Amino acid sequence: MTTITEIAAALGVTPSTVSRALSGSPRVKEATRKAVEQKAAEFGYERNVVASNLRRGRSDIVGIVVPRIHREFFSNVIGGAEAVLNEAGYNVLICQTHERYEDEVKALQTLRNNRVAGVLMSHAIGSSDGSHITSILGQNIPLVQFDRVFSKLPGTKIVSNNFEGAYQATRHLLQQGFRRIGTLAGYMNSEAYAQRLEGYRKALKDSGLEPSAQIEFLDTIVRETGYDACKKALAAGCDALYSAGDFSALGAIDALKEQSISHFGIVGTANESFTALMSPAMSSLALNPYEMGCQAAQAFIDGAQDGEKVVPMELKIRESSNFNITWQK
Amino acid sequence: MTTITEIAAALGVTPSTVSRALSGSPRVKEATRKAVEQKAAEFGYERNVVASNLRRGRSDIVGIVVPRIHREFFSNVIGGAEAVLNEAGYNVLICQTHERYEDEVKALQTLRNNRVAGVLMSHAIGSSDGSHITSILGQNIPLVQFDRVFSKLPGTKIVSNNFEGAYQATRHLLQQGFRRIGTLAGYMNSEAYAQRLEGYRKALKDSGLEPSAQIEFLDTIVRETGYDACKKALAAGCDALYSAGDFSALGAIDALKEQSISHFGIVGTANESFTALMSPAMSSLALNPYEMGCQAAQAFIDGAQDGEKVVPMELKIRESSNFNITWQK
DNA sequence: TGCAAAGATACAAACGTTTGCACAAATCTG
DNA sequence: CAGATTTGTGCAAACGTTTGTATCTTTGCA
Numbered sequence: 095m096t097t098i099t100e101i102a103a104a105l106g107v108t109p110s111t112v113s114r115a116l117s118g119s120p121r122v123k124e125a126t127r128k129a130v131e132q133k134a135a136e137f138g139y140e141r142n143v144v145a146s147n148l149r150r151g152r153s154d155i156v157g158i159v160v161p162r163i164h165r166e167f168f169s170n171v172i173g174g175a176e177a178v179l180n181e182a183g184y185n186v187l188i189c190q191t192h193e194r195y196e197d198e199v200k201a202l203q204t205l206r207n208n209r210v211a212g213v214l215m216s217h218a219i220g221s222s223d224g225s226h227i228t229s230i231l232g233q234n235i236p237l238v239q240f241d242r243v244f245s246k247l248p249g250t251k252i253v254s255n256n257f258e259g260a261y262q263a264t265r266h267l268l269q270q271g272f273r274r275i276g277t278l279a280g281y282m283n284s285e286a287y288a289q290r291l292e293g294y295r296k297a298l299k300d301s302g303l304e305p306s307a308q309i310e311f312l313d314t315i316v317r318e319t320g321y322d323a324c325k326k327a328l329a330a331g332c333d334a335l336y337s338a339g340d341f342s343a344l345g346a347i348d349a350l351k352e353q354s355i356s357h358f359g360i361v362g363t364a365n366e367s368f369t370a371l372m373s374p375a376m377s378s379l380a381l382n383p384y385e386m387g388c389q390a391a392q393a394f395i396d397g398a399q400d401g402e403k404v405v406p407m408e409l410k411i412r413e414s415s416n417f418n419i420t421w422q423k
Numbered sequence: 424m425t426t427i428t429e430i431a432a433a434l435g436v437t438p439s440t441v442s443r444a445l446s447g448s449p450r451v452k453e454a455t456r457k458a459v460e461q462k463a464a465e466f467g468y469e470r471n472v473v474a475s476n477l478r479r480g481r482s483d484i485v486g487i488v489v490p491r492i493h494r495e496f497f498s499n500v501i502g503g504a505e506a507v508l509n510e511a512g513y514n515v516l517i518c519q520t521h522e523r524y525e526d527e528v529k530a531l532q533t534l535r536n537n538r539v540a541g542v543l544m545s546h547a548i549g550s551s552d553g554s555h556i557t558s559i560l561g562q563n564i565p566l567v568q569f570d571r572v573f574s575k576l577p578g579t580k581i582v583s584n585n586f587e588g589a590y591q592a593t594r595h596l597l598q599q600g601f602r603r604i605g606t607l608a609g610y611m612n613s614e615a616y617a618q619r620l621e622g623y624r625k626a627l628k629d630s631g632l633e634p635s636a637q638i639e640f641l642d643t644i645v646r647e648t649g650y651d652a653c654k655k656a657l658a659a660g661c662d663a664l665y666s667a668g669d670f671s672a673l674g675a676i677d678a679l680k681e682q683s684i685s686h687f688g689i690v691g692t693a694n695e696s697f698t699a700l701m702s703p704a705m706s707s708l709a710l711n712p713y714e715m716g717c718q719a720a721q722a723f724i725d726g727a728q729d730g731e732k733v734v735p736m737e738l739k740i741r742e743s744s745n746f747n748i749t750w751q752k
Numbered sequence: 753t754g755c756a757a758a759g760a761t762a763c764a765a766a767c768g769t770t771t772g773c774a775c776a777a778a779t780c781t782g
Numbered sequence: 783c784a785g786a787t788t789t790g791t792g793c794a795a796a797c798g799t800t801t802g803t804a805t806c807t808t809t810g811c812a
Contacts, residue, residue, distance in 0.1 A: 145768035169493035373702030474798035
């Protein structure tokens with residue numbers, strides 16, 4: 095690997111001049127810049143970013159921390175963020191927390207130790223308050239949160255209109271004719287889930303129905319827990335469920351198919367691609383992950399001011415919320 | 424951020440001693456090591472990996488290059504690799520190529536410039552020979568390829584038994600009673616796809632059938648091209664398709680449902696999760712991505728010797744390959 | 753007790769870049 | 783044309799570690 099020192103030697107100038115020439119400083123003659131650029135090309139020079147980062151005290155790497163990359167939602171956020179960041183000259187270091195607090199701490203430490211330029215993150219279910227985040231990142235590493243955010247932390251937060259969305263989804267079920275609607279509600283240490291629960295409750299109230307803790311199934315976000323909760327919902331006389339996640343809705347459908355239930359509506363959340371492909375197709379409250387990723391990246395580039403940006407959700411109406419549905423294997 | 428120099432000063436020793444103490448060198452007295460470790464803990468010291476990497480000429484980051492992370496196959500490979508690599512003290516830098524040669528070149532340059540410890544990759548469809556890979560990475564960065572590999576390149580290759588798998592999948596269709604079986608065949612600059620095509624052909628020949636270029640639909644890996652190819656297959660009198668990918672198989676199914684075809688079998692490849700959830704459920708030749716990721720990571724850790732490791736595929740038999748199937752919307 | 757061997761630490765250079773400051777040359781001003 | 787300003791380059795330190803070599807201190811053994 096050639097260095098700026100070698101280029102400098104070949105041209106009879108100093109490394110400083112080469113450095114300035116290559117980084118576009120105005121303090122170098124146009125002719126020298128040309129000469130340097132030519133020699134650099136000739137030698138196949140590429141800046142040693144490790145040295146550069148050490149000297150500058152920061153890197154062009156932006157860390158993205160997500161619970162799991164294979165969730166479509168997150169991989170699409172990453173896709174959006176990456177597109178914007180690459181365009182702006184940043185690279186992306188992706189860390190998974192597997193929903194565990196310990197892994198989240200490790201990931202943040204890794205990113206800080208690598209002196210990343212910033213962090214975009216969606217916190218793990220296992221981390222119930224954000225104090226570790228700021229204490230690890232300190233003052234110098236800008237933070238942008240998306241989807242699952244701790245609103246008391248500094249920096250920009252990119253969120254969905256969870257309250258509105260859940261309200262619409264629940265109202266849609268009511269309009270279809272369902273009357274006793276339960277919810278698979280996720281974890282309450284996540285503000286996103288808490289807001290969805292509130293939206294669901296508001297929709298019930300606005301229709302003159304009283305929310306009941308008996309049919310609010312907390313902490314259900316995976317297929318298995320969705321299955322279990324749905325059985326309880328059936329026992330409790332529900333005829334529909336608004337699920338704050340698609341996988342728990344899938345589990346609920348497992349239960350419905352198993353018992354060949356009729357007139358039981360389901361709306362999930364996230365619009366994972368399987369929802370459109372399964373049969374009957376699942377209605378789902380779509381997030382807009384790619385857009386959220388773009389906005390998170392842009393917020394970082396713009397300097398991560400405090401504040402919240404809302405990306406709207408969109409209800410995708412399919413067969414699972416049709417009143418006349420019969421669930422069969 | 425505290426440095427080893429500060430710790431050294433606080434203890435009245437030199438930075439070298441601190442460095443050695445913290446990195447477990449046998450050349451420091453046990454008492455000093457204890458003292459150093461205690462002070463480090465007290466100061467909340469964390470090694471500046473950027474400086475460390477510069478000095479050592481390499482980092483603990485392993486680059487993973489994939490076409491797209493939101494393909495389940497790849498995100499699961501990444502998951503497996505990450506598990507093994509984290510365990511061994513490495514971090515993971517993920518790059519997407521979006522199937523484009525130019526992006527692949529950029530990704531590899533980024534990784535090299537960051538002095539990654541190694542690269543695990545699955546090449547883009549757009550890159551038709553691997554010469555750029557070795558020329559960018561050079562001698563010092565070990566390379567492990569997985570799934571889509573260039574076999575002439577040095578380093579370990581982790582592959583599926585594509586030939587065997589496609590042979591079994593096609594034979595399964597034959598055994599079900601299908602007689603004119605076409606294939607949605609992917610891109611021939613990828614050895615994995617080429618081998619699947621060969622396996623398919625062999626299965627036909629072994630049943631006394633002659634492969635025909637007319638019903639081998641090359642370059643079809645996405646939903647749209649699968650749809651188009653299936654229409655041609657129907658026109659050509661096919662009664663089944665072995666598809667080298669799941670998304671093209673999905674497109675084919677779109678065409679079958681549109682025309683309410685009966686007795687037409689489909690087997691896809693990759694076992695994306697939607698295949699089991701859709702209805703009728705799609706038979707698919709499952710890869711073993713998590714295991715491939717683990718093996719790729721392990722091969723890197725073990726030193727990336729030349730050679731090939733084969734991870735077996737497994738045929739998941741579902742409804743789409745049942746002879747009596749009728750496709751309906 | 754003396755001397756060699758081993759053990760522990762210090763010294764200093766190096767990794768490759770960036771950047772404040774100094775300085776020289778070129779240009780401008782009156 | 784002298785002095786002031788601008789422009790272009792060099793010098794040298796710094797970023798925080800790591801590591802080969804040198805130096806000093808123990809320890810062991812005769």
